[in-house]
Amino acid sequence: MSAVTACPGYHCVTQPDGTKVRCKTAGDEYFHYCTNASGNVIQRDPQTKVWKQLTYSGGVMSFGSSVWSSWTAARKIKISR
Numbered sequence: 001m002s003a004v005t006a007c008p009g010y011h012c013v014t015q016p017d018g019t020k021v022r023c024k025t026a027g028d029e030y031f032h033y034c035t036n037a038s039g040n041v042i043q044r045d046p047q048t049k050v051w052k053q054l055t056y057s058g059g060v061m062s063f064g065s066s067v068w069s070s071w072t073a074a075r076k077i078k079i080s081r
Helices: 069-080
Strands: 010-014 020-027 032-036 041-044 051-057 060-066
Touching: 032 041
Parallel strands: none
Antiparallel strands: 010 020, 020 032, 041 051, 051 060
């Protein structure tokens, strides 16, 4: 028995505010996960529906910052100049 691999290549997911996030799925039909363009593991928070980076500390995995939040802030700074 073999598993089917995840769809190769990047695709976009949408944040609740309409922001598009580029991500890539890795794994197979039994275990899979998404990474952002920087290679960080991301997951959609079921409560807020926001795609966030996962953090791992002290044996506990939790949601970190919103995906692209720092990129968005940097982009706003560049636009306002």
